[in-house]
Amino acid sequence: MIDFLSLFSYSFVVNAYLAGLCIGMLSGMLGLLLVLRGKSLIGDGLAHVSFGAIALGMVFGVYPFYIAVPVVVLASFGILMLSGKATLFGDAAIGIVSATGVAGGVLLASLAQGFNVDLFSYLFGNILAVSQTEIILAATLSLIVAILILLNYHTFFLTTFDESLAKASGVNTTLTEGLLMALTGVVVVLAIKAVGVMLVSALLIIPAVTALQFAKSFGSAMVFSAILAIFTITLGITLSFFADIPAGATIVLLSVFFFLLSLVWKRVR
Amino acid sequence: MQPIISIKNLSYTYDTTSNTLRDVSFDISPGSYVAIAGPNGAGKTTLVKVLLGLTAPYTGNISLFDTPLESFSAWEKIGYLPQHTNHIHPLFPATVFEIVRSGLIAGKSFPKHYTKEDDKKTLDALARVHMKKHAHISIHALSGGQKQRVLLARAIVARPKLLILDEPSTALDPETRSHIFSFLKEEHERGITILMITHDTAHIGQYADTLLFLDQTVVFFGAFDTCCKDTVLRNYFGGANASEHLFNHPHTH
Numbered sequence: 210m211i212d213f214l215s216l217f218s219y220s221f222v223v224n225a226y227l228a229g230l231c232i233g234m235l236s237g238m239l240g241l242l243l244v245l246r247g248k249s250l251i252g253d254g255l256a257h258v259s260f261g262a263i264a265l266g267m268v269f270g271v272y273p274f275y276i277a278v279p280v281v282v283l284a285s286f287g288i289l290m291l292s293g294k295a296t297l298f299g300d301a302a303i304g305i306v307s308a309t310g311v312a313g314g315v316l317l318a319s320l321a322q323g324f325n326v327d328l329f330s331y332l333f334g335n336i337l338a339v340s341q342t343e344i345i346l347a348a349t350l351s352l353i354v355a356i357l358i359l360l361n362y363h364t365f366f367l368t369t370f371d372e373s374l375a376k377a378s379g380v381n382t383t384l385t386e387g388l389l390m391a392l393t394g395v396v397v398v399l400a401i402k403a404v405g406v407m408l409v410s411a412l413l414i415i416p417a418v419t420a421l422q423f424a425k426s427f428g429s430a431m432v433f434s435a436i437l438a439i440f441t442i443t444l445g446i447t448l449s450f451f452a453d454i455p456a457g458a459t460i461v462l463l464s465v466f467f468f469l470l471s472l473v474w475k476r477v478r
Numbered sequence: 479m480q481p482i483i484s485i486k487n488l489s490y491t492y493d494t495t496s497n498t499l500r501d502v503s504f505d506i507s508p509g510s511y512v513a514i515a516g517p518n519g520a521g522k523t524t525l526v527k528v529l530l531g532l533t534a535p536y537t538g539n540i541s542l543f544d545t546p547l548e549s550f551s552a553w554e555k556i557g558y559l560p561q562h563t564n565h566i567h568p569l570f571p572a573t574v575f576e577i578v579r580s581g582l583i584a585g586k587s588f589p590k591h592y593t594k595e596d597d598k599k600t601l602d603a604l605a606r607v608h609m610k611k612h613a614h615i616s617i618h619a620l621s622g623g624q625k626q627r628v629l630l631a632r633a634i635v636a637r638p639k640l641l642i643l644d645e646p647s648t649a650l651d652p653e654t655r656s657h658i659f660s661f662l663k664e665e666h667e668r669g670i671t672i673l674m675i676t677h678d679t680a681h682i683g684q685y686a687d688t689l690l691f692l693d694q695t696v697v698f699f700g701a702f703d704t705c706c707k708d709t710v711l712r713n714y715f716g717g718a719n720a721s722e723h724l725f726n727h728p729h730t731h
Contacts, residue, residue, distance in 0.1 A: 245570060360589040367580045370572060373560055374632075377530045378584040379553035421569045425616045430571040 213447075221337055222450060228339045229442035231351035232403050232412070235396045237435030238358050240413035241420065242389060245369045251288060251390070253410035254303035255397040258284040258310030260406045262398075263331050264317040273331075274346060277398045284310065285390035334405030334457045336446060347399050354392050361388060366427050403442060404457035412438060415464035422471040441467060480544045481505035482640055482671050483529065488538035490521075490528050498524050500695040502538070506673065506688075508639070511666045513686035513702070514675045520693045522675045523561060526644055530558060543639075554585030557633035561644040561675075566617060566625070574620070574628050575613045578603055581632035603635035604628075607661060623654030630658065634665065641665065643674040647681075659685055 216222050243249055259277045266276035284306050291302035318328050339347075358365070368375040368385045375382050393413075400409045416438035417430075424430030445460030452459075483506040490499040499521045506512055514522050527533045529540060531547055540547040543555060566572075579600040583590050604610040607627040617625060626646065633641060641662070647655040655678070663685055666672050676682050689705045691698040698711040705711055 245567070363580070363583055363590050363592065366572075366576065367583055370566075370570060370577065370580065371560070373527075373530075373532050374558065374580070375583075376532050377553065377556070377558040377560075378581070379551060380583065421571060424571040426573045427571050427576055 216447065216450060221339070222446070224339045224341065224344050225336045225446045225456070226443060227344050228336055228347050228399075228403060229446055230439055231347045232396070232400045233416075233439030233442045234435045235351055235354050235358075235392075236400055236412040237416045237420075237438035238355070238431050239389070239393055239396050240417035240438070241431050241434045242365055242369055243393065243413055244417040244421070246389075249414045250300055250303055250410060251285070251393060252397055252413035254288060254307035254310075255281050255285055255394055256401060256406045256409040257307040259398050259401055260328075260331065261310035261313035261317070263401075264314040264328050267328060268317050268321045272342075274343070274398060277401075278350075278395055281398050282391045282394040285394040286387060289386060289390050331401055332406050333408070333455065334401055334403055336403040336442070336456045336460075337449065339402055343402060347402075350395055350399060354395055357388065357392060361385065365389065370427075404460055408457050408461045411461040411464055412442075415461070415468050416441065419464070419468045419471045422468075422475045437467060438464075479507055481541075482508045482510075482543060483673070484539075484541040484544075485529070486539040488525075488528065488536060488540060490524060490533070490536040492524075498694065499528070499536075502692070502696055504690060504696060504699045506671065508671055509666075509669060510688050511662075511672045511686045512674070512688040512690055513682045514673065514690045514692060515677070515682070516692035516697070522692055523644055525692065526642055526673075526675060530556070530642065552585065554582075554636045555639045556584075557581070557636065557638035557641045559629055559633045559641075559643040559646055561648075568618060570617075572617050573614050574604065574609060574617055575600055577617055577628060578613075578632045578635055581635040584636060599635055599637075603631040606634070607631045608657075623650050626650060626654065626658065630661065634670075638670065640671045640673065643672070645675050645677060647676065647678050655681075 240249075240252070243251055259281045262277040262280035263273040265280065266273035269276070288302045288306050291305065314328065364375070364380055364385050367378065367380060368382050372382055375385075396413075397409055400412050404412055417434045419437055420430045420433035424433050441463045442460050445463050446456055448454065448463075449456035449459045483504075485505075486503050488499055488502040492498050502521075502525065514525070516522055524533070528536050529542075529547075531550075542550045543552060545552070575597075579592055579596060581603075582592060582596045582599060601610055601613060604613050607630055609624065609627050609631060612620065612624065612628075617628065620628065630643075630646065633643070643662075646658055646662075650658070659681060662672055662674070666685075672686075674682070674686070683702055686702055689698060689700065689702050690696065691705070691711060698705055698708050700708065
């Protein structure tokens with residue numbers, strides 16, 4: 210039987226842990242902001258857009274993530290602009306942009322025969338198949354996103370707590386919202402490799418709502434959420450390797466398990 | 479002396495069929511204590527929101543501290559306590575300290591980070607509303623009145639020159655209400671200009687020196703002690719004794 214330490218002799222497992230560290234940290238931090246702003250499902254919408262963007266990359270023979278990052282960031286701005294229109298209700302904008310992404314992906318897959326298998330592998334992801342290039346890309350983007358979150362931490366706190374108080378304090382709330390959406394777009398694209406288009410929103414939502422069950426301050430909630438996401442991904446990768454089960458689904462089900470555990474803990478506390 | 483707030487011919491409408499504010503004009507001098515009263519739907523909260531740049535577009539001219547609203551940036555001079563402070567989401571994770579310190583963000587340039595001096599100012603503000611011992615607990619562990627005091631501490635933490643409050647005493651027990659009014663009196667005596675929306679006209683006459691009675695437009699604007707003799711205001715109440723309506727009925731609607 211392979212022991213735990215021997216895991217690290219496999220480069221693809223080490224790559225997966227490194228990717229998990231980056232994705233977990235960012236999805237935990239940003240997920241908290243999205244959940245508290247009532248925008249949990251934006252991750253789901255942007256993941257669907259990335260499906261179309263990845264198909265576009267495949268059609269043009271460009272590395273899919275190079276296309277997906279700018280397209281998803283633009284789509285996040287699109288959702289923001291549509292949401293601001295008085296003629297649209299709540300999350301209808303997410304639905305419109307999300308459906309456009311999926312429909313575009315399916316159409317491109319149908320028109321350009323031959324890459325259907327590759328494209329559909331992105332639906333459920335596989336963090337154990339992360340390449341060296343993807344690790345470098347993920348680490349670079351994660352560093353940029355983490356720095357931007359930390360530089361804007363107090364602005365994010367106030368705009369999330371009360372937008373009118375933030376505006377009355379001279380905070381540019383539109384710019385802050387735009388930045389949050391753009392960062393979410395980047396993280397969604399990165400997280401697709403780990404859990405796939407279908408499950409990416411779980412990484413943004415579940416660690417955050419779990420952290421909210423016991424965090425007393427905004428700072429501790431953000432740290433708990435990130436640590437929980439990293440721990441869940443790492444554990445998911447390990448279980449997936451030993452039990453030969455899909456990594457993405459394992460990570461998501463572990464997240465749900467920890468969430469249920471937090472509810473029980475809160476009740477018996 | 480330059481007015482701290484100057485509003486000329488302000489009109490604002492939510493939709494094309496109704497005027498929420500019509501041709502509103504008034505000036506507020508530094509050091510005033512102004513109570514804004516009026517029936518429900520009179521546009522009191524809207525007036526404050528327009529004044530703080532929270533809603534647009536409007537017609538007319540607004541100046542804050544002698545600067546047109548469009549180019550005003552010295553928001554640290556203004557402390558704001560919004561209406562309905564109990565709307566804080568029950569799962570929002572924030573300590574009392576985090577909330578009060580956020581009142582210091584105005585005037586900071588990017589990246590907006592707090593210093594040790596800011597932490598000290600935060601604790602001082604909490605001490606002034608007798609909430610210092612609760613600094614590091616969750617906001618949700620507090621009663622409605624205590625939450626209101628925390629948000630009041632947030633409004634004054636940056637030592638503003640103008641304090642704008644939207645019904646600060648609504649739904650509070652008499653003791654907390656009395657504490658808040660006494661606290662505002664002290665702040666006023668220190669030179670802060672106060673603009674407060676209130677339904678609590680039974681008490682406000684004891685503190686405020688100026689009344690702005692609004693019903694989509696300005697019905698009365700002037701010294702509190704002259705409002706009962708004002709013909710326009712008396713006519714507004716159907717010729718009855720205005721003092722009875724204003725001061726014996728806490729809710730004017």
